[in-house]
Structure formats: structure tokens, C-alpha cells
Amino acid sequence: MALKLLMAVAAGVILSGCATRYTPAPLAANFPASKQAKLQATYHWGIVADAVERQLAVALKKTPTRPIFINTPAEPNPFQRALATQLTTALVNDGFTVSRAPAGALKIDLDVQTLTFAANRPQYRQNFGQRFPLADGVWMAKELSAPRLENEPFDPLDSEFAPGATPRTEIIVTISVSDQYRYLARSTSAYYVADADYALYGLTEPEPENTKLTRVFKVRGDL
Known part of the structure; x- marks a missing residue:
């Protein structure tokens, strides 16, 4: 265990040393989710x-x-x-x-x-896409890999979000x-x-x- 931890720390040090300190243009970064x-x-x-x-x-x-x-x-x-x-x-x-x-x-x-x-702009969706009942009053949320279609019904869990792809x-x-x-x-x-x-x-x-x-x-x- 100690050996694995030491190797992980060493790898982090090596990667940080290889990080680019100077670039001809700013690195592209995402804004916080909004x-x-x-x-x-x-x-x-x-x-x-x-x-x-x-x-x-x-x-x-x-x-x-x-x-x-x-x-x-x-x-x-x-x-x-x-x-x-x-x-x-x-x-x-x-x-x-x-x-x-x-x-x-x-x-x-x-x-x-x-x-x-x-x-082809990026398509980022909400985390929850569909719920499944487990017992009375208990639901399980399952993430969908694709955006919900326009004609799919709204679920109370994700009705805040507009259906379909990002306009x-x-x-x-x-x-x-x-x-x-x-x-x-x-x-x-x-x-x-x-x-x-x-x-x-x-x-x-x-x-x-x-x-x-x-x-x-x-x-x-x-x-």
C-alpha cells in the first residue's frame, strides 16, 4: 500500500514537472456550469x-x-x-x-x-433523465446517455430543463x-x-x- 502511494506521488510530481508553463495563446477552459x-x-x-x-x-x-x-x-x-x-x-x-x-x-x-x-455545438444535459420506482415513495434516478426527445413526457425530476438538443x-x-x-x-x-x-x-x-x-x-x- 505504501509503495503504491509513493508511486502515485512520484507520478504526480513527474506530470506536474512536464506541465506547459508557457503557451503562445491562453489555454481553452470551460466556464462553471450555468x-x-x-x-x-x-x-x-x-x-x-x-x-x-x-x-x-x-x-x-x-x-x-x-x-x-x-x-x-x-x-x-x-x-x-x-x-x-x-x-x-x-x-x-x-x-x-x-x-x-x-x-x-x-x-x-x-x-x-x-x-x-x-x-455541432457541445451537447451537455442534466444528470438525471429517467426515474424508476423501487418501492412506495422511493425512486431510483438513471442517467440517460442521449438527450431526451422533444415528444418525451416531462418527469418531475428534470422538468426544469428544456427538451431536445442545445439550440x-x-x-x-x-x-x-x-x-x-x-x-x-x-x-x-x-x-x-x-x-x-x-x-x-x-x-x-x-x-x-x-x-x-x-x-x-x-x-x-x-x-
Whole structure:
């Protein structure tokens, strides 16, 4: 036993001595595990609007009372249009004056940045995937090796997690309140969105996953 321990310590010393101390670029490392909400219904858009309004309200109540004008894009996509409408409702219900014209009002700008990541992005899932009853009130959790399919029923143990693969599509939502001189309040948040709903967020259809490149070769000489 002592010999095995000594050999393990020696191996650790050797490996630590061989570790790279200098590299031409930083070593790639993972962030700590985190969660990001996936938007899958217009009800979820309302939750986003309410969360944004609560953040902005804290700052707006510290500024001199002025009407608020929501500056929507000239041709909003369905998500931007719904977000502006729901944010207007939330502000009015919270006692703010929302103006229909920009003159003399603070301006709220809505910026939605859409992103499409690679089709083969990493797929990390929750630890628990299925439960099996052992006795009354006693369950055994079994990890699934593959992601749960879209049509599989939710289990109370893992219903917190969205079904299916990690989406390729994400959005960054930034809401800014400003006058002609400065920003008075700002909120930024990021969300997954279902890949099939890309058009609702102003995205064009993502490229097919199995896109093949065609090359033309020129042959010289007699055949």
C-alpha cells in the first residue's frame, strides 16, 4: 500500500514537472456550469418584458418625472413588436406615463441581437433523465446517455430543463433608457430560442448542417 502511494506521488510530481508553463495563446477552459432560459411561447416573451420593466423601474423612479417613449424599429420582427407592446403595458400598469410621440420624453430603445452558432455545438444535459420506482415513495434516478426527445413526457425530476438538443439560435436583448445626453437605465439579457422559430426573431433560415463543398478540378494532358 505504501509503495503504491509513493508511486502515485512520484507520478504526480513527474506530470506536474512536464506541465506547459508557457503557451503562445491562453489555454481553452470551460466556464462553471450555468443555465440559460429557452423561449418557447409568447407567454415567455411577456415574462421577459416584465423582468426588464422591473429593472428599468428602479432607475426611472430616481430620475425627474418625464413621459417615456418606446422607440420601435421601422420594421419590427414579431418578437420586437410583442416586446414593445408588452413593455408598454407593464410600464403603464406600474404608473409610468408612456408617450405616443418622442417630443419631451425619455426614449427607450429595443435592441435584439440574433446569433446562430455551429450545428455541432457541445451537447451537455442534466444528470438525471429517467426515474424508476423501487418501492412506495422511493425512486431510483438513471442517467440517460442521449438527450431526451422533444415528444418525451416531462418527469418531475428534470422538468426544469428544456427538451431536445442545445439550440443553435440565441438572442441578446438590450433595453436602454436615455435622453439626448446620457443613458439613464440599461438592461441586457440572453436567451436560447427554438431553432424552428428563427423567423420570429428576424433570422434567415440557418444553413443546412450537411452542406457539401463542390470543387472543380482541371485535368491537363491526354486522357
